Amino acid sequence: MIFDNEEAGVKQKSSFANMPPRIKWAIAALCAAVLIGLFYLPRLWRGARDLGKPATSDEQARREIVQPPIVTPTDVKVQTKLFWISASNPSVLESEDVSLALSADPVQRARQLLNALILSPPTPQQRTLPADTALLDFYLLPDGTAIADFADTLSTGTPSGIMSEQLAVDSITKTLAASVPQIRRLKILLQGQEAESLAGHVDLTGFLTVRTAAPASPMSAPPPPAPVPSGAGPGAKPGT
Amino acid sequence: MRLRGLNEFWYSRCVHRRIPSEIFLLTCAALCVAVFCVADASGAPQQVKPPTPPGQRLDQITPPDAVQPAKTSLSVVVLDPAHGGSDAGARGASGINESEIVMDFTRAIRAALESKGLRVVQTRTGNEGPSFDDRSAVANAQRGAVFISIHVASTGTFGQVRAYSQIPQEMAGDLLNGQSFGALSFPVRNGLLPWDRAQEPYLAASRKFAELTQSGFAQKFKGSPDAPISAAIRQLRTVGEPAIAIEVSSVSITDREPLLRMAPGIADSIAQAVVSFKPIYEAAAH
Numbered sequence: 001m002i003f004d005n006e007e008a009g010v011k012q013k014s015s016f017a018n019m020p021p022r023i024k025w026a027i028a029a030l031c032a033a034v035l036i037g038l039f040y041l042p043r044l045w046r047g048a049r050d051l052g053k054p055a056t057s058d059e060q061a062r063r064e065i066v067q068p069p070i071v072t073p074t075d076v077k078v079q080t081k082l083f084w085i086s087a088s089n090p091s092v093l094e095s096e097d098v099s100l101a102l103s104a105d106p107v108q109r110a111r112q113l114l115n116a117l118i119l120s121p122p123t124p125q126q127r128t129l130p131a132d133t134a135l136l137d138f139y140l141l142p143d144g145t146a147i148a149d150f151a152d153t154l155s156t157g158t159p160s161g162i163m164s165e166q167l168a169v170d171s172i173t174k175t176l177a178a179s180v181p182q183i184r185r186l187k188i189l190l191q192g193q194e195a196e197s198l199a200g201h202v203d204l205t206g207f208l209t210v211r212t213a214a215p216a217s218p219m220s221a222p223p224p225p226a227p228v229p230s231g232a233g234p235g236a237k238p239g240t
Numbered sequence: 241m242r243l244r245g246l247n248e249f250w251y252s253r254c255v256h257r258r259i260p261s262e263i264f265l266l267t268c269a270a271l272c273v274a275v276f277c278v279a280d281a282s283g284a285p286q287q288v289k290p291p292t293p294p295g296q297r298l299d300q301i302t303p304p305d306a307v308q309p310a311k312t313s314l315s316v317v318v319l320d321p322a323h324g325g326s327d328a329g330a331r332g333a334s335g336i337n338e339s340e341i342v343m344d345f346t347r348a349i350r351a352a353l354e355s356k357g358l359r360v361v362q363t364r365t366g367n368e369g370p371s372f373d374d375r376s377a378v379a380n381a382q383r384g385a386v387f388i389s390i391h392v393a394s395t396g397t398f399g400q401v402r403a404y405s406q407i408p409q410e411m412a413g414d415l416l417n418g419q420s421f422g423a424l425s426f427p428v429r430n431g432l433l434p435w436d437r438a439q440e441p442y443l444a445a446s447r448k449f450a451e452l453t454q455s456g457f458a459q460k461f462k463g464s465p466d467a468p469i470s471a472a473i474r475q476l477r478t479v480g481e482p483a484i485a486i487e488v489s490s491v492s493i494t495d496r497e498p499l500l501r502m503a504p505g506i507a508d509s510i511a512q513a514v515v516s517f518k519p520i521y522e523a524a525a526h
Contacts, residue, residue: 159393159395161330161393161396162393162471163469164394166471169472201485203474203477205409207409
C-alpha cells in the first residue's frame with residue numbers, strides 16, 4: 001500500500017512537472033485571484049451590508065457638498081442641548097446634551113445648531129426634521145426676530161400629522177432657545193416663501209415664540225460660550 | 241343751468257297737473273327720510289371705528305351694541321374631513337390615503353350626530369380640496385355651531401385617537417403642558433371679527449369641548465391620552481366658534497379595515513361629547 005501511495009505521489013509529481021508551462025501559469029494566476037478575492041472579501045461584505053441601509057448617507061453626502069459645515073473663527077466646543085423625539089414616548093420631545101463647536105455670532109450659532117438638528121439625531125426614530133432638508137438662510141433682526149428659511153423638503157419630508165409637525169416646530173424653537181439667547185421669536189419660511197402650514201396642519205403664518213424674556217445681552221456682544229469641561233454648561237442653555 | 245332746468249321742468253309738471261309745489265317738495269323730503277331709515281336699519285352705512293391698537297382683544301374690538309344678549313343653543317356640528325382633491329394628506333406605504341379614510345369617519349360621525357337630533361354641515365362631501373379659508377367660511381356662516389376637523393396621522397401607535405384644541409401660535413411650544421385659556425364664556429357673533437384671529441374668543445370653550453371628546457377616546461381606545469393636546473393648527477385659527485381637531489393613528493398599517501373598525505367608536509365618542517358640551521355651550525354663549 002505504502003509503495004502504491006509513493007508510486008502515486010511520484011506519478012502526480014511527474015504529472016505536475018510534465019504539465020505545459022501555460023497550464024502552470026494559469027493555475028498560478030487562479031491562485032493569485034483567489035488570494036486577492038480573500039483579501040477583498042471583508043470589504044465586499046461590508047459594502048453589501050451597507051446597501052441594505054436607507055439612503056440617508058447619500059442625502060447627507062449631497063448636503064455636505066451643497067452645504068459645507070459652518071466654521072467660524074470664534075467657534076468653541078461647548079456642551080449644548082438639542083431637542084429630539086423622546087426614545088420612550090414618541091409624542092414628546094426630550095433634550096440631549098451634545099458637544100458642538102458653536103460660533104459666538106448668534107446667526108452662525110443658530111445655523112450650526114439647526115444643521116446639527118438635521119444631521120445628527122441619536123436614532124432615525126428620534127428625528128424631528130427630514131434628513132434631506134436644509135437650512136437655506138438665517139437672519140436675525142435687532143429686535144430678536146429670527147427668520148429661518150428652509151428648503152421645501154422640510155414640508156414634503158415631514159410626516160403629515162398634527163403631532164409630528166408640532167414636534168418638528170418645537171424641536172427648532174426649543175433648540176434655539178437653549179443656546180441662542182438673542183432670539184426672541186422665529187419666523188419659518190419654506191424656499192424663501194411664507195407658508196400657511198408646515199405639512200398641512202401646523203400654522204406657520206405667524207411668529208413662533210422662542211423665549212419670552214428679553215435678550216440676555218445685545219446682539220453686538222454675545223455671551224462667551226461655556227467651555228466643555230464646565231460640565232452641564234449652564235451658559236449654553238439659558239431659559240429652557 | 242342743469243338744476244335750474246330741472247326745477248323748471250318739475251314746476252311746469254306741477255302747474256300742469258295743478259299740484260302745489262309745497263306738496264311736491266314735502267313728498268320728496270318724506271321719500272328721502274324713508275330711504276335713509278331703510279338703509280340704516282339694514283346696516284348698510286357702517287359705523288366708523290377707531291383704529292385697533294395691536295394686541296387688543298377681540299371682545300374689545302367688537303362694539304358692545306353688536307353683541308346680542310339673547311342666548312344661542314348648540315344645534316349645528318360642522319364636520320371637516322381634512323385634505324382632499326390633489327392633497328391626499330398622510331399616505332401609508334400600502335396606499336392608504338388620509339383624505340379617503342377621513343370621509344369614512346365623517347360618514348359614521350354624521351350618522352351618530354344626526355341620531356342625537358343635531359344638524360350636520362360638511363366642509364366637503366366628495367374629493368374636493370377646499371382651502372383652509374373656504375372651510376372656515378362654511379363654519380363661520382353657521383350660528384350655534386361647533387367645528388370638528390378630522391385627520392389621520394402618518395405616524396404614531398395604531399389605535400390611538402387624540403383631540404386637539406387651538407392655542408395661538410405665539411403660545412405654542414409645550415404640546416402637553418396645560419395652558420391658560422381665559423374665561424369659558426364667549427360672545428355670540430353679531431359683528432365683525434378679525435378673520436386671522438377668529439378662534440381667540442373661543443379658546444377656553446374649545447379646550448373644554450376637546451376635554452370632553454378626549455375623555456371618550458381615552459375610554460374607548462387604549463393608549464389614547466387622558467387629556468387633549470394644544471397645538472397651533474392652521475385650520476382652527478380662522479374658525480369663529482368652538483373648534484377642535486381629532487387625529488387618529490395611523491395610515492402606516494397595511495390594511496385599512498382595522499382603521500375603519502374604529503369609526504363607530506370615534507363617532508359615539510364625538511356624539512356623546514357634543515351632547516355633554518351642549519349645556520356648557522349655551523351657558524358660555526352670551
